[in-house]
Amino acid sequence: MERKTRQRDAIWLALERASRPLGPQEVLERARQEVPRLGIATVYRNIKALVAAARLRVVELPGVPDRYEVAGKDHHHHFHCRSCDGVFEVETCSDDFDQVTPAGFYLERHEVTLYGLCASCAL
Amino acid sequence: MERKTRQRDAIWLALERASRPLGPQEVLERARQEVPRLGIATVYRNIKALVAAARLRVVELPGVPDRYEVAGKDHHHHFHCRSCDGVFEVETCSDDFDQVTPAGFYLERHEVTLYGLCASCAL
DNA sequence: GTCGTTGCAAAGCGTTTGCAGCCTA
DNA sequence: TAGGCTGCAAACGCTTTGCAACGAC
Numbered sequence: 675m676e677r678k679t680r681q682r683d684a685i686w687l688a689l690e691r692a693s694r695p696l697g698p699q700e701v702l703e704r705a706r707q708e709v710p711r712l713g714i715a716t717v718y719r720n721i722k723a724l725v726a727a728a729r730l731r732v733v734e735l736p737g738v739p740d741r742y743e744v745a746g747k748d749h750h751h752h753f754h755c756r757s758c759d760g761v762f763e764v765e766t767c768s769d770d771f772d773q774v775t776p777a778g779f780y781l782e783r784h785e786v787t788l789y790g791l792c793a794s795c796a797l
Numbered sequence: 798m799e800r801k802t803r804q805r806d807a808i809w810l811a812l813e814r815a816s817r818p819l820g821p822q823e824v825l826e827r828a829r830q831e832v833p834r835l836g837i838a839t840v841y842r843n844i845k846a847l848v849a850a851a852r853l854r855v856v857e858l859p860g861v862p863d864r865y866e867v868a869g870k871d872h873h874h875h876f877h878c879r880s881c882d883g884v885f886e887v888e889t890c891s892d893d894f895d896q897v898t899p900a901g902f903y904l905e906r907h908e909v910t911l912y913g914l915c916a917s918c919a920l
Numbered sequence: 921g922t923c924g925t926t927g928c929a930a931a932g933c934g935t936t937t938g939c940a941g942c943c944t945a
Numbered sequence: 946t947a948g949g950c951t952g953c954a955a956a957c958g959c960t961t962t963g964c965a966a967c968g969a970c
Contacts, residue, residue, distance in 0.1 A: 713952045736857025778916030793901030
């Protein structure tokens, strides 16, 4: 991450503009509007570097490939649409998971994923 | 799932005996103690069939390959120990996820994964 | 004997890596 | 001009599929 390149800019821009976490393929498609000859390997390499630099956060969802979003957002979780495969942010997190943690266990963090149909697909 | 075979029995037995969800490779290793020439493709095909028959449940954990457990247990989630990589069941679940679901979205199900240290590793 | 099931190998699919050439600093 | 970065293609690991042989019923 030493040099500034058109490719890296395009990849970052794609993620910054997105309203939801993106997968590498989605990043490629969007970034190619800026750099048509962009390769998928470059997307993977830059995503990896951006995650290492803590500028991106990995969104790990059960059963599907990892997606990425810009780091620094408030605590939130995701809604995974089974129809369009899109991933959307869920604002709040009401639950207290300490109370369901077994005795003796040390709870550090939690992931919640909601499944169903997004607003568009539910129509 | 029409015929009873040694392979299918061995695969089912491996999952039934396990105290935690298993991945396909783990199932293969255990089932080969019964059927040494068992192939990984057969494991995948049978797991798929058993899931379709609702005799197995898919345990989808973020970031790691799917694991499988015998179906029919009460609603529960999992605690994933970052130290020993073990997966433990979490009994209860205070579901209030409808209220955090965005307007227009149709919520069908949810997954919760807790991370931290299990009782043994937390000592 | 039928045809569901199996084992092997090949094919997919998403991700990573090797390498020669490119281009930023 | 050095060497980080890129695009291409090959390599990878995991999962699925094609196919001929096997074996449950």
